[in-house]
Amino acid sequence: MARKRSLDEGPVLRGKIMNRASVLFYQRGYAATSIRDIADAVGISSSTMYHHFTNKQDVLHAIIKKFMTEFVSATCAVLRDPSRTPTERIRETVRLHLTISQDRRPELLIGNPIRYALTPGQQGDGIRLQIEYHDAVQDVIEQGCTTGEFAVDDVQLTTMALLDMLNGVREWFRPSGPLSLDEVVDRYTAIALKVLSASSSVNAAVAVGRAHA
């Protein structure tokens, strides 16, 4: 009860703790960062910290859940938007996926190896949100196949391939590298649309059809 009330009272401080903690976890590693380090970085006492979070794992869980909730909210608003074509929705999703992943790198990267530090229940929150995003992407690919914009043999595996391809970027992209993020977005959009567009055999059939016409 006491903890719940303090959450309601201190959302600004709670957000500040999460921001500082995500940077510390990212820079020093989760294991090497203590509750005391986080409290010091925010300029509060450890006992004030414990008004807001039960332990370090609770801070990690809150950071990952907030990031995933906002990522899924932003992408699914586009993916579920009936006023845009499936192609437009995929284009915008590639852009959002890559730019959010880059802009919020500390929050995202700590979620990788350190996610194992969470309880199964805490991991479940992230998994449910991942599934929500995955399903929205899969639905758009199916819709694109129905409208004829996309031609995909296996919608489920193509969805996995597309998401793994996009998730991979955060592991190697560096703003100091030869390509800007906008250039990577453009080129990955083109690759994504190749994955989703008619296969060579379909195009060849169209070509033969046209030649015979």
Added chain:
Amino acid sequence: MARKRSLDEGPVLRGKIMNRASVLFYQRGYAATSIRDIADAVGISSSTMYHHFTNKQDVLHAIIKKFMTEFVSATCAVLRDPSRTPTERIRETVRLHLTISQDRRPELLIGNPIRYALTPGQQGDGIRLQIEYHDAVQDVIEQGCTTGEFAVDDVQLTTMALLDMLNGVREWFRPSGPLSLDEVVDRYTAIALKVLSASSSVNAAVAVGRAHA
């Protein structure tokens, strides 16, 4: 000197230690596995263990290096085989990448979050081998563009996208799932060839060209 001699004397035991250790790391986690646990699983004393490996980190490094060396050796033999077309080489590489990753799951998966447990020098071995594989894939894509089998706007980014797509499979594939590994291999080969083949606009140009011919 002493350690080097014992390595030469006991390659079979060394291999046995690495096999048992990789399964323990995979099942229990790296942090939760002690040198004593590994020695017990092999049926040797801890002091015999220390004849072969300096510490637990040394065992992990040896497992990852062996796996990566054999993975790169198998794939690069195909990728660098001038008797096959680029398309044949990519087909066989997709198959090798996915089947080796599945067949040697314990060795591969421990390399993921636990790779952070290695020193930068130890990580460097794995990174050099990854680069060797990456470069061989990129060279085949370039050759395929030269022969006209592939049409790729950005060879470097397409290589990254292709490898990230293949690496992603190990995170979600389960032999008990709806698709067999062979089915996943077939469908991922088709997706890989879509990524590499002529873009829709190129195919459309070919179609127009044929129609005009």
